[in-house]
Amino acid sequence: MARMAMVIDLNKCVGCYACTIACIRENIARQKKNGVEMPDHIFQYARTRPIDFPLEGSVRVLGFPSNTPFFIQCQQCENPPCVAACPTGASFKTKDGVVLVDRNKCIGCRACMIACPYGVRTMYLGRLSSPPPNPYGLVPRYPDKCTFCYHRKNSPEGWVPACVEACAFGARIFGDLDDPNSEVSRIIRNGNAVRLREDLGTKPKFFYILPNK
Amino acid sequence: MSIRAFIAFIVLLVVSLALLGYGIKLGLPAKESLDISAMPWGILVPGYVFFASIAVGASIIDSIFTIYGYKGSSNTLREDIKYSTYFSLISLVPAWTLILLDLINPEHGIWLIRGFHDVSRIAWNLVLYTLLAITLLVELVYLIRRTDIDTIKNIKKAELAIAIAVLVSAIALDSNLSQAFGSLVSVPAWYGSHLVAFFLASAVLLGAAGQWLFITIVRGFKGTLRERKDYYSSLAGKMYLTILPIFWLFMFWDIVAAWYHKPTWNYYKELLWGAHAPIFWGIEVVIGLIVPVIASIVALEKRSITAAIVASIALLIAGFTSKYDLLILGQLARLHSEGFMTLIGSGFLAAHNVMHYHPATSEVLILAGAFIEWPMLLLAGILALPLGADEKPRHLYIFK
Numbered sequence: 001m002a003r004m005a006m007v008i009d010l011n012k013c014v015g016c017y018a019c020t021i022a023c024i025r026e027n028i029a030r031q032k033k034n035g036v037e038m039p040d041h042i043f044q045y046a047r048t049r050p051i052d053f054p055l056e057g058s059v060r061v062l063g064f065p066s067n068t069p070f071f072i073q074c075q076q077c078e079n080p081p082c083v084a085a086c087p088t089g090a091s092f093k094t095k096d097g098v099v100l101v102d103r104n105k106c107i108g109c110r111a112c113m114i115a116c117p118y119g120v121r122t123m124y125l126g127r128l129s130s131p132p133p134n135p136y137g138l139v140p141r142y143p144d145k146c147t148f149c150y151h152r153k154n155s156p157e158g159w160v161p162a163c164v165e166a167c168a169f170g171a172r173i174f175g176d177l178d179d180p181n182s183e184v185s186r187i188i189r190n191g192n193a194v195r196l197r198e199d200l201g202t203k204p205k206f207f208y209i210l211p212n213k
Numbered sequence: 214m215s216i217r218a219f220i221a222f223i224v225l226l227v228v229s230l231a232l233l234g235y236g237i238k239l240g241l242p243a244k245e246s247l248d249i250s251a252m253p254w255g256i257l258v259p260g261y262v263f264f265a266s267i268a269v270g271a272s273i274i275d276s277i278f279t280i281y282g283y284k285g286s287s288n289t290l291r292e293d294i295k296y297s298t299y300f301s302l303i304s305l306v307p308a309w310t311l312i313l314l315d316l317i318n319p320e321h322g323i324w325l326i327r328g329f330h331d332v333s334r335i336a337w338n339l340v341l342y343t344l345l346a347i348t349l350l351v352e353l354v355y356l357i358r359r360t361d362i363d364t365i366k367n368i369k370k371a372e373l374a375i376a377i378a379v380l381v382s383a384i385a386l387d388s389n390l391s392q393a394f395g396s397l398v399s400v401p402a403w404y405g406s407h408l409v410a411f412f413l414a415s416a417v418l419l420g421a422a423g424q425w426l427f428i429t430i431v432r433g434f435k436g437t438l439r440e441r442k443d444y445y446s447s448l449a450g451k452m453y454l455t456i457l458p459i460f461w462l463f464m465f466w467d468i469v470a471a472w473y474h475k476p477t478w479n480y481y482k483e484l485l486w487g488a489h490a491p492i493f494w495g496i497e498v499v500i501g502l503i504v505p506v507i508a509s510i511v512a513l514e515k516r517s518i519t520a521a522i523v524a525s526i527a528l529l530i531a532g533f534t535s536k537y538d539l540l541i542l543g544q545l546a547r548l549h550s551e552g553f554m555t556l557i558g559s560g561f562l563a564a565h566n567v568m569h570y571h572p573a574t575s576e577v578l579i580l581a582g583a584f585i586e587w588p589m590l591l592l593a594g595i596l597a598l599p600l601g602a603d604e605k606p607r608h609l610y611i612f613k
Contacts, residue, residue: 089328090324107317114399123249125245125249126243
């Protein structure tokens with residue numbers, strides 16, 4: 001058993017959006033003969049999204065300066081409310097602790113989308129003619145969210161999500177919480193990282209290292 | 214009545230199918246993507262809850278009358294029992310129509326059974342709807358087949374057992390339905406067990422209004438209303454004046470409790486003083502409370518059927534609005550709450566400015582289709598089934 005987790009170090013993140021672009025390229029955009037096919041409002045379907053509106057709320061909740069870049073994505077909860085709400089078992093948690101959607105079982109009731117307290121599930125209703133870029137890529141009319149690039153799990157180069165790979169500043173760290181030697185485990189052990197809305201009991205496996213004040 | 218009723222049935226059938234069909238054909242366009250991502254449940258969901266509440270409430274009232282042996286004036290209610298049971302059963306159909314057509318991928322519906330997920334309240338809804346529909350169907354068949362209709366004083370044990378089964382199923386269903394919303398920690402306006410009491414009170418109110426209106430209209434067309442005018446008007450007055458204070462008591466305490474919880478208070482702030490306030494005060498309070506109270510008192514004092522009809526229609530209008538406010542505004546309020554804005558990301562609020570909900574054309578058409586489907590099915594029952602106290606089975610072998 002593994003418990004895959006991710007940390008964003010907000011001290012290192014410069015807000016260059018490389019992670020968002022990498023995510024779109026990896027999971028959303030489809031290669032066509034004469035170009036690329038993408039949903040309208042493409043940034044809204046990126047599975048890791050920048051928050052670029054005024055951050056008053058964030059500042060109050062997390063207590064960091066308002067000019068800090070901040071990204072939101074599926075928190076890969078240990079107690080995922082989206083999985084509990086799903087009537088068909090289409091939303092499920094893998095042995096690696098990653099929450100995925102089995103599209104063959106999804107009836108499109110959107111209970112998972114409304115159950116997510118982080119508001120990170122999206123649904124694109126338009127048409128895309130080309131096949132998804134990978135088996136877990138965005139498919140119209142199904143709930144979509146970060147999968148930690150699950151299709152890369154058995155990659156010969158190791159399981160590294162596209163956003164982690166793209167980050168030039170090493171702000172994103174990915175690893176197994178059950179492996180005491182992983183960098184993620186070390187950061188969590190040091191107590192430097194926080195999770196969003198701990199009060200809800202969802203136990204996210206997505207952590208933020210808050211900027212030094 | 215029969216020819217005109219049949220023509221009316223055909224017209225309603227055609228219009229309902231046309232609206233539903235065109236709504237399905239239009240579907241949700243791509244431009245709704247951002248709205249559905251920010252606010253996943255649109256107007257079909259309040260519509261579904263509205264009809265489900267009517268069915269549940271009517272079932273509860275029927276069962277209570279049966280179990281406690283309420284005889285009314287010259288057993289009037291016993292004469293209406295087949296109508297009221299049919300009304301409860303058939304009110305489930307528009308609810309199912311709406312929720313089925315709200316699914317984006319209904320073709321995978323078999324997974325509701327194959328993949329039954331026992332911690333999901335939505336999954337349990339399917340079980341409990343089936344249970345309620347079966348118990349109501351059994352009750353209707355029993356009542357139609359019953360030969361000793363004149364022995365009204367002696368309710369048979371079988372009838373009592375069926376009525377108890379209907380009552381238990383109805384309460385279980387409505388409680389579970391409320392918790393399909395109330396178990397979602399992500400929507401502060403919904404989260405909590407208070408929704409069970411709120412939903413049950415609302416269901417009984419809606420069920421009473423819908424059922425009373427249906428039976429009164431049937432009796433009016435059959436020419437038997439005049440002789441029972443006093444009884445029906447006072448019945449409506451008593452029912453509404455009893456249930457309304459209970460419903461509003463729950464509403465009042467919900468508002469008081471919300472005051473101590475900021476995320477929930479955001480919803481009530483918007484409802485009481487925000488952009489939504491005219492709908493709340495104008496429809497929920499004036500049409501849903503003041504008008505029915507005055508009309509019920511007039512119905513009770515003056516034995517006025519017109520006043521009772523006004524009260525019933527007002528309650529149905531306000532009942533739908535109440536569901537709309539809770540389910541639509543509840544979702545909007547979470548988007549605008551400080552904590553959620555922090556978490557939702559730049560996406561929807563910034564790019565699309567989701568400040569208000571506007572139903573898609575397809576949703577409006579489907580909702581209208583379901584609202585026409587309802588009287589169409591009620592009329593079909595009157596035409597095809599022996600629902601009157603003195604009617605004998607005519608068409609279907611099962612009832613002979």
